[in-house]
Amino acid sequence: MDLMDRYLQAVRFWLPKDKQDDIVAELSEDLRCQIEEAEAKAGRPLQDAEIGELLRKAGNPLKVAGQYLAQGPLLDPALAMIFRFVVKVVLVWVLLPLFILVSLPAAFMSRHPFTGVLGAASSCAFSAIFALGCITLVFLLVNHAQAGAAGDWGPWDPFKLPPVARKGNGRLIPRSQSIAEIIFGLLFAAWWTEIPVRLPVAWSSQWGAMWASGTIWTDFHGRWFVPMLVLGLAGSAVGAICLARPHWLRFRLSYRALSNALVAAMTYLTISAHRAELDAARGLMHHVAGHGAVAVDPAGIVNAAVVLIIVIIFVASAASALAQTIRLIISGRYPAALGRG
Amino acid sequence: MNPDVFENLRMELRRGSLVLAVLAELRDERYGYTLRKALADHGMPVDEGTLYPLLRRLETQGLLVSQWREEEKRNKRFYRLSPDGAAMLDQLAAEWRVIDQSLKQIL
Structure with a gap:
């Protein structure tokens, strides 16, 4: 029955929340009746291949779910469901966080916060309209091609359906985590590419103060610019893959182990090349702890903090890489270990 | 002749008559699977x-009207x-007979 549960889960995914239980219960009952009848006819329990064939006849889960929705004016019901899903992801998980994290702070830091917020809101609205337009256009083209193919969703394989998510043991990657990874990777890449070596510190820009970054940061950013950028974008790509394949737990774990190991290596090499700066930062922190920040250059404190952050990143990423590698090895023997943590 | 075109037209033709068949079969109470079986037994x-x-x-x-019940x-x-x-079934059945008569003459 595992195959049938996987099928019902796939149908449920595309249904409106308030109708999911009712529709799935009825569909489940029908499929059970079909299986029982076939078993009675065969005089034995059905094999997985036979159940798979029965589900294949029942139809692609996306198409089956789409049949429960009213035909829209522009799109096929099944396509309309995907359209709504994509629009929701783009608006709620991409544009809204971008607006909150990027546009609003920039607006508040401008000389006229009200006009700044208005400007940010209008540019965000423009982006939303543009994104909606592009998405709609793509879906209309797909719908047109689909109509040409007489609504055929092509061959599909019930055996490739994701395993059933069992509540509480985390055997599937939550969608919210994958979406957060996509957004985080993109935000990191944007921050990493635009960060200049000499940055005005946000709160001090009004006073004209500037922070000149220390050599360890300049070296870290310059030397590892491309690898870190690739890691950020790869993180987004992995998030997108896990969104489509939420059961690829080992794939995500492998990527995390590898990326953490790479970050640990990069930070270690940078720290090794800047021992003097590390010692200076340690000395400065001792001084501040003992005497307070009296007569200390603020930029020096910021740079010491940057050195310490790089050290913390090294320790955290090395520990994570080790833990994830151990989990990968254990999960090779005991797959249930993947669900933990 | 394009078989896809035939299939589409056949489906349209059947879809229209399916409502009538379902309403007629549900003069007696049934659950989904037995309804499907009854329709299939009658060639639908x-x-x-x-x-x-x-x-x-x-x-x-x-x-x-529907009701969840344990069986x-x-x-x-x-x-x-x-x-x-x-009431709707009576009206649709009458309409169907008119269409059937007309088509018999036309065909």
Whole structure:
């Protein structure tokens, strides 16, 4: 029955929340009746291949779910469901966080916060309209091609359906985590590419103060610019893959182990090349702890903090890489270990 | 002749008559699977992805009433014709006979 549960889960995914239980219960009952009848006819329990064939006849889960929705004016019901899903992801998980994290702070830091917020809101609205337009256009083209193919969703394989998510043991990657990874990777890449070596510190820009970054940061950013950028974008790509394949737990774990190991290596090499700066930062922190920040250059404190952050990143990423590698090895023997943590 | 075109036209033709067949079969209370079997036995096979959404639409239109009930230790949703549905069935059946007569003359 595992195959049938996987099928019902796939149908449920595309249904409106308030109708999911009712529709799935009825569909489940029908499929059970079909299986029982076939078993009675065969005089034995059905094999997985036979159940798979029965589900294949029942139809692609996306198409089956789409049949429960009213035909829209522009799109096929099944396509309309995907359209709504994509629009929701783009608006709620991409544009809204971008607006909150990027546009609003920039607006508040401008000389006229009200006009700044208005400007940010209008540019965000423009982006939303543009994104909606592009998405709609793509879906209309797909719908047109689909109509040409007489609504055929092509061959599909019930055996490739994701395993059933069992509540509480985390055997599937939550969608919210994958979406957060996509957004985080993109935000990191944007921050990493635009960060200049000499940055005005946000709160001090009004006073004209500037922070000149220390050599360890300049070296870290310059030397590892491309690898870190690739890691950020790869993180987004992995998030997108896990969104489509939420059961690829080992794939995500492998990527995390590898990326953490790479970050640990990069930070270690940078720290090794800047021992003097590390010692200076340690000395400065001792001084501040003992005497307070009296007569200390603020930029020096910021740079010491940057050195310490790089050290913390090294320790955290090395520990994570080790833990994830151990989990990968254990999960090779005991797959249930993947669900933990 | 394009077989896809034939298939589309055949499906359209059957879709129209399916509502009438479903309403007629639900003069007696049935649950989904037995309804599907009854339709298939009368030469109107219909897949679950078509039948259940149709049943929901007919219920929303007030032509059917449904009830979840336990039978053989399993929960099943039973459907039957509502008074409005019975009246609708009479009207549609009359219309069907007119169409049938007309088509017999035309064909």
